[in-house]
Amino acid sequence: MIKLTIDNRTVEVEKGTTIYHAAKKLDIDIPTLCYMNLGDLKIEHKPGGCRVCVVEVEGRRNLAPACATECFEGMVVQTHSIRVLNARKTVLELILSDHPFDCLICAKSGNCDLQDMAIKMGVRSIPYQGEKSTYKPDFSPAIIRDMDKCIMCRRCETMCNDFQTVGVLSGVNRGFEAVVAPAFERDLDHSECTYCGQCVAVCPTGALTEVDHTTQLIRDLADPAKKMVVQTAPAVRAALGEAFEMEPGSLVTGKMVAALRRLGFDYVFDTDFAADLTIMEEGTELLDRLTRFLDGDKKVKLPMLTSCCPGWVNFFEYHFPDMRDIPSTARSPQQMFGSIAKSYFADQINTKREDMVVVSVMPCVAKKYECTREEFSVNGNPDVDYSISTRELAMLIKRSNMDFNRLPEEDFDQPMGESTGAAVIFGTTGGVIEAAVRSAYEIHTGKTLKKIDFEQLRGIDGIRSASVDFDGIEINIGIAHGLGHARKLLEDIKAGRSDYHAIEIMACPGGCVGGGGQPLHHGNPAIIKARQKAIYREDAGKPIRKSHENPAIIKLYEDFLGKPMSEKAHHLLHTHYFDKKQKDVLLD
Amino acid sequence: MTSIKLKLKESEVQQLREVAKSFNNAPGELINVLHRAQEIFGYLPAEVQEVVAQELNVSVAKVYGVVTFYSFFTMLPRGRYPISVCTGTACYVRGAEKVLDEFKRILKVPVGETTADGKFSITCLRCVGACGLAPVVMVGDKTYGRVTTDGVKDILKEYEEAE
Numbered sequence: 166m167i168k169l170t171i172d173n174r175t176v177e178v179e180k181g182t183t184i185y186h187a188a189k190k191l192d193i194d195i196p197t198l199c200y201m202n203l204g205d206l207k208i209e210h211k212p213g214g215c216r217v218c219v220v221e222v223e224g225r226r227n228l229a230p231a232c233a234t235e236c237f238e239g240m241v242v243q244t245h246s247i248r249v250l251n252a253r254k255t256v257l258e259l260i261l262s263d264h265p266f267d268c269l270i271c272a273k274s275g276n277c278d279l280q281d282m283a284i285k286m287g288v289r290s291i292p293y294q295g296e297k298s299t300y301k302p303d304f305s306p307a308i309i310r311d312m313d314k315c316i317m318c319r320r321c322e323t324m325c326n327d328f329q330t331v332g333v334l335s336g337v338n339r340g341f342e343a344v345v346a347p348a349f350e351r352d353l354d355h356s357e358c359t360y361c362g363q364c365v366a367v368c369p370t371g372a373l374t375e376v377d378h379t380t381q382l383i384r385d386l387a388d389p390a391k392k393m394v395v396q397t398a399p400a401v402r403a404a405l406g407e408a409f410e411m412e413p414g415s416l417v418t419g420k421m422v423a424a425l426r427r428l429g430f431d432y433v434f435d436t437d438f439a440a441d442l443t444i445m446e447e448g449t450e451l452l453d454r455l456t457r458f459l460d461g462d463k464k465v466k467l468p469m470l471t472s473c474c475p476g477w478v479n480f481f482e483y484h485f486p487d488m489r490d491i492p493s494t495a496r497s498p499q500q501m502f503g504s505i506a507k508s509y510f511a512d513q514i515n516t517k518r519e520d521m522v523v524v525s526v527m528p529c530v531a532k533k534y535e536c537t538r539e540e541f542s543v544n545g546n547p548d549v550d551y552s553i554s555t556r557e558l559a560m561l562i563k564r565s566n567m568d569f570n571r572l573p574e575e576d577f578d579q580p581m582g583e584s585t586g587a588a589v590i591f592g593t594t595g596g597v598i599e600a601a602v603r604s605a606y607e608i609h610t611g612k613t614l615k616k617i618d619f620e621q622l623r624g625i626d627g628i629r630s631a632s633v634d635f636d637g638i639e640i641n642i643g644i645a646h647g648l649g650h651a652r653k654l655l656e657d658i659k660a661g662r663s664d665y666h667a668i669e670i671m672a673c674p675g676g677c678v679g680g681g682g683q684p685l686h687h688g689n690p691a692i693i694k695a696r697q698k699a700i701y702r703e704d705a706g707k708p709i710r711k712s713h714e715n716p717a718i719i720k721l722y723e724d725f726l727g728k729p730m731s732e733k734a735h736h737l738l739h740t741h742y743f744d745k746k747q748k749d750v751l752l753d
Numbered sequence: 754m755t756s757i758k759l760k761l762k763e764s765e766v767q768q769l770r771e772v773a774k775s776f777n778n779a780p781g782e783l784i785n786v787l788h789r790a791q792e793i794f795g796y797l798p799a800e801v802q803e804v805v806a807q808e809l810n811v812s813v814a815k816v817y818g819v820v821t822f823y824s825f826f827t828m829l830p831r832g833r834y835p836i837s838v839c840t841g842t843a844c845y846v847r848g849a850e851k852v853l854d855e856f857k858r859i860l861k862v863p864v865g866e867t868t869a870d871g872k873f874s875i876t877c878l879r880c881v882g883a884c885g886l887a888p889v890v891m892v893g894d895k896t897y898g899r900v901t902t903d904g905v906k907d908i909l910k911e912y913e914e915a916e
Contacts, residue, residue: 332812337821348813349799356814 169240183211184220184231184242195220195244196253198260198282199318200232201367204690205625206647206674210323215316216256217282220244228252254286262293264370265313271371276685278369279316300344305353307360307376307533312344315372321345321364329648329672331480333358345372357483357745361476361648361672362530362681367688375530375682378551379561385522385550386429392514392521395425396436396502396581400528400592400677401555403699407684407692408559409569414695416703419574424562425526426575432510435577436525437584439502440591440600442721443473444712446738447495447597448605449729451667455609458666459638466491468643468658468665471597473497475535476672476681478742480648485655486744494739498591499525499532500541502581503548504737509725510581518546525552528592528680531672540740554682583717586617586703586710593697594646594676595622595629598669602633602642604713610636617710623701625675625694628653630665643668646676761800768793769801773808780811783819787826796830824878832867832874834912837891841880844888848901852888853877855905872912 166177171188178187188195199215201208213233220231223241228249231242243249261283268274300312317336322345325334333347333356347356365373385391406415425433450469457465470492472478478497481489496504502525507518525532529552535541536549553561562569576582587603590596599622606614621631622642627650633640643665645651651670657663673679678696679686686692709715726734761769772789776782786809790801797820806813820826838844838853853875857863860873867874883889886898890908897908 326812326815332814335812335814335818337814337818339822346814348802348817350817 167236167238167240169236169238169242171242172244178236180235182236184222184229184234184236184240185218187236188220188231188242188244193244195231196282196285197232198278198316198369199320201320201323201688203674203688205694206679206690207627208323208328208674210320212319215260215318217253219249219252219256221246221249254288257282257286257288258291259293260316261288262291262295263297264316265297271314272374272377273314273368273371277371278687296341298341298344303352303354304376305358305360305534306537307530308353308358308362308365309374309376310346310353311372311374312346313372314370315345316370317343317345318369319345320367320369321373324363324367327649328674329359329361329363329480330652331357331359331361331484331648334364359476359479359483359648359672360531360534361480363673364681365530366673366679366681366683366685375554375556376533377557378524378533378553379557379564381551382524382553382561385524390520392432392516393430394432394434394506394510394521394523395430395526396434396439396499396506396523396549397421397425397526398436398499398528398532398592398677399440399589399596399700400680400683400696401526401558402703403592403678403696404528404555404683405559406569408556409562411570412695413692414699416699417569418703419576420569420572421558422577423572423575424558424567424569427567427572428561428565430524432578432581433575434502434506434581435584435588436498436502436527437588437591438581438715438717439498439505440473440588440597441585441712441715441718442501442505442738443495443498443591443597444587444600444604445718445722445729446501446734447471447493448601448608448712450493450495451601452605452609453730455640455666468641468663468668469493470667471601471669472740473591473597474671474673474677475499475529475531477648477651477670479531479534479745480651480672481655482743482745484652484746485659486742486746488655488659489742489744491658492742494741496541496738496740497532497535498588499527499535499549499552500740501738503536503541505721506581507543507546507548508737509721513580518543522550523548525549526555526558527552528555528677528683529673530554530681532682555680556682556684559684580717580720583715584707585712585715586705586707587712588715589703589707590700592677592700593623594671595624595644595669596676596700597671598622598642598644598667600712601667602640603711606633606635607711608713612636614711618705625697640667641665645669646671646679647674648672759798759800761804765794766804769804770808773805778808778810780809783809783811783816784823787816787820791826796827798828824876827865827876829865829867829874830871831876832872834872834892835874835876837876837878839879839881839883839887839889839891840877841884843880843884847887849888851902852890852900852905855902856909859906859909872916873909 198217201210211232213230218231219228221243222229303310322334337346402418406417472492503523506523532552541548587600599619629644675693679693802816806816840849890897890900
């Protein structure tokens with residue numbers, strides 16, 4: 166242990182502790198801007214680049230960045246001496262001197278770390294005048310880059326390179342010209358970007374934001390000729406409340422439904438319905454592959470990988486295209502929903518698909534890209550017209566003068582609002598595979614599960630594994646969240662080191678609860694864990710907790726699809742993948 | 754940074770692979786590998802960077818980041834007579850900028866680019882250790898000291914006559 170003094174108070178810390186963390190022990194909150202620490206998710210970013218966290222260390226000539234300076238025995242630190250306060254303010258003024266002053270109309274306004282810091286430091290003028298960065302904005306189908314607002318904290322690079330191992334973003338050029346950009350400064354659309362949106366989730370300013378579909382939605386809602394259908398992803402209900410000052414982990418399912426109805430949607434449905442449908446298709450596919458494997462079929466591809474997450478799908482299409490026959494062919498719940506809404510449900514309400522607008526509310530930005538994929542449209546009409554994030558929904562609710570906290574709790578419409586507990590847990594890492602196991606076990610063995618909760622599949626570690634006893638057959642299950650962790654599992658499969666039968670992969674930390682479209686966690690991982698708990702709470706409270714027991718799903722198969730993996734199901738609910746490595750990214 | 758498009762020959766790709774291999778394909782050797790690659794090709798087009806990235810198992814974005822950070826690396830082919838004007842402190846205070854402007858004016862290309870006939874390219878460098886001769890200009894390996902704006906056309910003439 167090391168003893169040191171911070172602001173005239175003594176504290177004891179372990180060797181290797183930084184001044185920032187030592188100060189935390191004394192409840193001294195040294196301001197930071199570029200620093201980010203996502204605790205249990207094992208992501209720490211401390212480039213010491215912004216210099217906002219500087220402190221005075223006795224005997225040291227220059228000021229030290231608290232986030233990146235280790236404590237030593239007998240160290241004497243001042244965190245708010247006049248020299249520190251002046252330096253900190255100067256640093257911030259210099260950062261602001263190359264920042265556009267369009268806070269009033271910035272997408273991040275009110276939710277911006279840089280703005281918060283300017284308020285905290287009491288900046289009232291920018292004494293430094295001079296040239297400002299001008300960089301061409303980049304509009305991709307999911308993410309917008311406005312590098313004029315970049316403060317070079319480089320958190321996005323840590324997420325893109327270290328956590329996701331996608332490697333699209335890097336600091337390029339030098340000095341005043343320096344910018345974070347893809348290789349050869351191409352657009353994201355011409356890079357290997359998976360649109361996971363984790364760069365957006367950690368960007369402290371408005372440099373990285375999602376494509377905004379709210380204007381189009383307001384216009385469509387006002388058009389009486391259009392039948393407006395909305396679906397909400399499982400993880401949205403566990404996070405939306407945060408945008409209305411509720412505690413992280415508050416469940417707002419009923420209020421969210423009420424809000425969507427008041428916004429003017431004709432049918433408020435649930436992506437959870439489609440998640441149950443996914444289990445029917447994906448679970449059947451898994452059982453089919455397993456049965457063939459156990460019967461000695463050497464050609465069968467195992468482990469089967471889940472395919473719900475569009476960031477993950479993009480990832481293997483770019484980085485492991487030769488393995489694209491391993492993931493399940495089941496479409497994601499968002500796309501299954503769109504496909505059924507514009508066929509089965511369209512028939513029920515006697516409406517042409519062209520007159521319907523299917524909108525999804527997603528914790529995700531990659532979903533925006535997913536619904537633009539050509540294979541998910543019929544004669545140019547997309548199954549899901551567009552997707553809005555949890556953040557965009559919160560903004561719309563505020564704009565529409567609703568007091569969200571006082572809204573009544575309402576139920577989803579039927580039939581596509583019916584869902585089970587198995588569908589809800591799609592929102593967290595481990596949930597899809599648990600839902601699949603619940604159904605696959607019962608369908609395979611013909612027995613009823615004694616215990617529905619598979620605790621061994623839950624948790625927050627990046628890579629987890631567990632075995633489930635299928636009546637004498639051990640089924641080995643792998644779970645990864647974060648594409649860097651997924652990469653490890655894929656490399657094991659490639660090298661023949663993997664004995665998993667099924668693997669669930671989610672691109673974002675914690676799964677969809679930590680998605681790139683969720684209310685910003687501002688570097689607090691406890692928020693993601695609270696949402697995860699809420700998801701399991703919602704599951705536990707559901708009367709039906711197994712997908713194959715969802716009465717609306719049973720009816721859908723009886724009336725329309727036949728059985729899982731039928732020809733019709735294949736046509737509407739399954740897909741195929743592409744080798745994107747060969748895509749000529751030089752076309753710009 | 755502007756770049757030009759080209760297709761590498763299989764033999765060139767193989768050459769790059771061998772360079773990477775001679776550095777044990779270690780990501781930490783990126784700068785050394787890029788140095789060798791630039792010696793071979795004269796510059797570092799996107800296609801070369803892509804092969805280097807693949808061989809060293811680093812992202813192309815990172816390679817591009819390094820190439821654009823160090824002024825020594827270039828993504829454009831240099832002229833047959835690469836002109837380097839020193840803009841270090843000593844040369845700068847003794848009129849390097851005016852000399853540079855004169856080169857740009859006569860050759861009609863900006864810094865970092867090459868004349869259409871492929872003959873001359875202009876770059877800036879920082880200090881060649883000949884501050885006593887400031888301002889200094891290098892053309893290829895040849896050094897010119899105490900260059901004046903009037904002297905620029907004489908230097909160019911030397912190389913125009915050489916062809």
